[in-house]
Amino acid sequence: MRRPRLGEHVAARRHLVGGAEHIVLYDTRGDGAACVGAREWALLQGADGTRDLDGILAAAARRGRRAGKRQLAEFLAALETAGMVVEGRDPARPPVRAASDPAAGMASEAACRPLRPLEGYRLRCDGSGTCCRLYPTTLLAPVEVARARALCPDMLSGGEDAERAFTPERGPTMRGAACTAMVDGRCAYLDANRLCLLHGAGGPQAKPAGCRLFPRVFVDDGESVRISVLPECACVLASVGRPGGEPLVPAGARTRADLDPAALVSVLPERIGLGAGRAAQRAEYCRWEALLGELLREGAPDIPDRLWSLARAAEEAGLGEREAAAAWRAPAPLAGEVVASWIEALGVRAGRFERRDAKWRAAQDMALHAARWVGAACARLLAQGEPFPPAAAPAAEAFYLRALLHGGRLAFAPALGAALRDRAVRLLVARALPAQIAREPAGPADPALGQPLALVEALLRGHGLEDYAADLSGRVASATFPLPGPASKR
Numbered sequence: 001m002r003r004p005r006l007g008e009h010v011a012a013r014r015h016l017v018g019g020a021e022h023i024v025l026y027d028t029r030g031d032g033a034a035c036v037g038a039r040e041w042a043l044l045q046g047a048d049g050t051r052d053l054d055g056i057l058a059a060a061a062r063r064g065r066r067a068g069k070r071q072l073a074e075f076l077a078a079l080e081t082a083g084m085v086v087e088g089r090d091p092a093r094p095p096v097r098a099a100s101d102p103a104a105g106m107a108s109e110a111a112c113r114p115l116r117p118l119e120g121y122r123l124r125c126d127g128s129g130t131c132c133r134l135y136p137t138t139l140l141a142p143v144e145v146a147r148a149r150a151l152c153p154d155m156l157s158g159g160e161d162a163e164r165a166f167t168p169e170r171g172p173t174m175r176g177a178a179c180t181a182m183v184d185g186r187c188a189y190l191d192a193n194r195l196c197l198l199h200g201a202g203g204p205q206a207k208p209a210g211c212r213l214f215p216r217v218f219v220d221d222g223e224s225v226r227i228s229v230l231p232e233c234a235c236v237l238a239s240v241g242r243p244g245g246e247p248l249v250p251a252g253a254r255t256r257a258d259l260d261p262a263a264l265v266s267v268l269p270e271r272i273g274l275g276a277g278r279a280a281q282r283a284e285y286c287r288w289e290a291l292l293g294e295l296l297r298e299g300a301p302d303i304p305d306r307l308w309s310l311a312r313a314a315e316e317a318g319l320g321e322r323e324a325a326a327a328w329r330a331p332a333p334l335a336g337e338v339v340a341s342w343i344e345a346l347g348v349r350a351g352r353f354e355r356r357d358a359k360w361r362a363a364q365d366m367a368l369h370a371a372r373w374v375g376a377a378c379a380r381l382l383a384q385g386e387p388f389p390p391a392a393a394p395a396a397e398a399f400y401l402r403a404l405l406h407g408g409r410l411a412f413a414p415a416l417g418a419a420l421r422d423r424a425v426r427l428l429v430a431r432a433l434p435a436q437i438a439r440e441p442a443g444p445a446d447p448a449l450g451q452p453l454a455l456v457e458a459l460l461r462g463h464g465l466e467d468y469a470a471d472l473s474g475r476v477a478s479a480t481f482p483l484p485g486p487a488s489k490r
């Protein structure tokens with residue numbers, strides 16, 4: 001290659017494990033990854049598509065890393081074979097949105113949409129740092145990087161050189177958002193007492209926007225901006241029905257313009273794919289969501305059966321009220337063989353993740369444990385067969401569905417039918433998880449393990465395992481989910 005470049009689809013993440021430094025290169029177009037050392041990363045930082053091999057070696061030498069030309073050529077050739085290195089300069093990237101820019105992302109006609117937070121819900125963060133040790137990425141806008149470096153200059157010597165504490169969001173060069181290093185499976189800024197050093201040094205506003213706003217999720221449905229929660233942290237589910245906690249929007253906030261400017265507000269699609277060639281308009285979908293909200297109030301002892309029946313009804317008859325209500329109130333029993341193929345696909349994904357990441361993750365890494373438990377839970381469900389385990393926490397499962405609906409989460413999947421089945425599988429796997437966790441020598445003492453469903457959710461979205469549905473054949477394979485790869489808290 002004449003002027004090689006680390007592809008913009010590659011996300012480099014720094015992991016320090018027992019003091020040893022690894023850079024993990026994630027191919028965000030699939031689940032490929034490669035682990036390289038600090039010297040190799042210095043070479044890749046120079047491989048920006050403008051330099052030839054000699055130029056790359058000179059750039060790495062300025063970073064104090066030396067290598068031979070032949071070594072470099074072989075290294076780049078190996079990454080080229082893996083699809084991570086390409087030739088020439090990258091296309092221009094859109095400007096990075098500054099978290100402090102009040103006009104960022106604010107469409108004028110949407111600015112006065114009223115806010116509709118999830119009714120009756122308040123969040124009680126348990127302060128145990130669960131969300132800071134589950135995700136592969138904590139993303140910071142450039143101004144947030146500057147603030148973190150100023151507040152905690154000694155963190156991995158980041159005050160002196162940002163490249164020691166951060167890696168670019170994508171590609172080889174730091175020219176926009178950046179990601180913190182992970183130390184023994186946790187965000188580098190999480191201290192030994194599981195407290196955020198940035199929060200401690202500068203107050204809550206010093207944290208990156210993604211951390212400040214987590215687990216809130218914002219969706220504009222055309223009439224209002226709904227605020228819900230991602231059910232991906234134990235404290236989100238543990239907050240249900242408990243007194244105290246904080247509201248999802250600040251007191252006095254009435255419209256979208258009152259939200260934190262850094263809040264990412266998704267827009268509910270105008271047209272929602274249902275699967276089997278069907279689609280629904282947004283208004284129809286919103287009525288269906290509202291109907292499910294009403295039906296949930298009737299009580300639902302077995303939500304997976306209902307989700308599976310709703311999926312079939314949506315694919316066969318659309319989102320009609322009568323069909324949806326019938327599917328909910330009189331669900332057909334889960335078809336064991338079909339469900340089994342979904343569970344098996346998820347188990348395979350979890351096993352692949354565990355085998356791949358065990359090479360560079362710390363023994364105490366929560367994501368690694370979660371993948372092992374999910375894989376084992378899938379195997380257990382398959383071995384036991386029907387009937388699947390009943391809900392141990394029906395209120396948490398009902399809240400889970402309510403939060404998903406209010407946050408419009410099902411509408412963003414390519415097909416609603418597949419999204420409903422996927423969520424049914426997650427519930428079943430979460431039900432089987434406590435038996436695996438109980439086998440751990442330390443037991444379920446860690447607060448992160450108190451809500452297995454949250455663990456499943458964080459693993460699937462955060463680490464790209466939700467793409468498992470794409471591994472299923474024919475009918476289901478058409479319903480691919482968002483690309484895997486390291487996701488941040490939001």
Ligand code: SF4
Nearest residue numbers: 132187189190196211
């Ligand atoms: S920066 Fe965010 S992820 Fe890191 S410790 Fe602070 S709150 Fe947690």
